[in-house]
Amino acid sequence: MINLVLFGPPGAGKGTQSDMIKEKYNLVHLSTGDLLRGEIKAGTPLGIKAKELMDQGQLVPDEVVIGMIDSKIKANKEGNGFIFDGFPRTVAQAEALDGLMSENGIAISGMVALDVDEEELTKRILKRGETSGRTDDQNEDLIRNRVKEYNTKTAPVANFYEAQGKYKTIGGVGSIEEIFTNLCAAIDSL
Numbered sequence: 001m002i003n004l005v006l007f008g009p010p011g012a013g014k015g016t017q018s019d020m021i022k023e024k025y026n027l028v029h030l031s032t033g034d035l036l037r038g039e040i041k042a043g044t045p046l047g048i049k050a051k052e053l054m055d056q057g058q059l060v061p062d063e064v065v066i067g068m069i070d071s072k073i074k075a076n077k078e079g080n081g082f083i084f085d086g087f088p089r090t091v092a093q094a095e096a097l098d099g100l101m102s103e104n105g106i107a108i109s110g111m112v113a114l115d116v117d118e119e120e121l122t123k124r125i126l127k128r129g130e131t132s133g134r135t136d137d138q139n140e141d142l143i144r145n146r147v148k149e150y151n152t153k154t155a156p157v158a159n160f161y162e163a164q165g166k167y168k169t170i171g172g173v174g175s176i177e178e179i180f181t182n183l184c185a186a187i188d189s190l
């Protein structure tokens, strides 16, 4: 079983690489961004509240995303493992994830981070915004706010896994295939 946390700032390529990783290792892909966009599309009360925050480039409250992940772990714990994409995004979420995993008799194998500089991130997200229809992808100030949220609230999550000896980082700039090869090598050595 492999339980991978794929880490990196907004636009680092987490979603792109997760799609390829889940196929190769036959993992359940859990993206909190996708789950939240599903709630928005369905017009649920949770989705309406989350949209307000996401449209300002802010994180949604920890208890909301932790609650969404909890039931997915329970439902899929007998499989080959999970790829967590965009979660955990705060140290409180990382602590909660460790708790949820151990309640189900499983554990995080490791975190692999994609390293990409801010100018490249902004460029990629603005480009995606031309076609994605995502309101949070279309404004440069808002994208910079997302990166700021990442630097203050999310970056410390790397230290959480490093302290457990479960952290690796790889370059996230280059071709998608090249990054995928390096990512697989990092996963295989977890």
Ligand code: B4P
Residues within 6 Å of the ligand: 008, 009, 010, 011, 012, 013, 014, 015, 016, 017, 032, 033, 034, 036, 053, 054, 057, 058, 059, 060, 061, 062, 065, 085, 086, 087, 088, 089, 090, 093, 124, 125, 127, 128, 136, 146, 172, 173, 174, 175, 176, 179
């Ligand atoms: P996410 O959906 O996680 O949004 P993201 O960080 O922009 O996605 P990602 O990083 O996966 O994009 P990708 O690199 O694949 O979150 C959206 C919002 O939801 C957050 O701002 C927050 O408000 C909320 N949220 C989600 N999870 C939360 C949590 N746990 N706690 C609190 N709030 C939460 O793609 C970027 C672009 O780059 C794509 O267009 C792709 O084609 C391109 N690309 C990928 N690899 C490339 C490469 N090698 N070269 C060039 N371009 C590349």
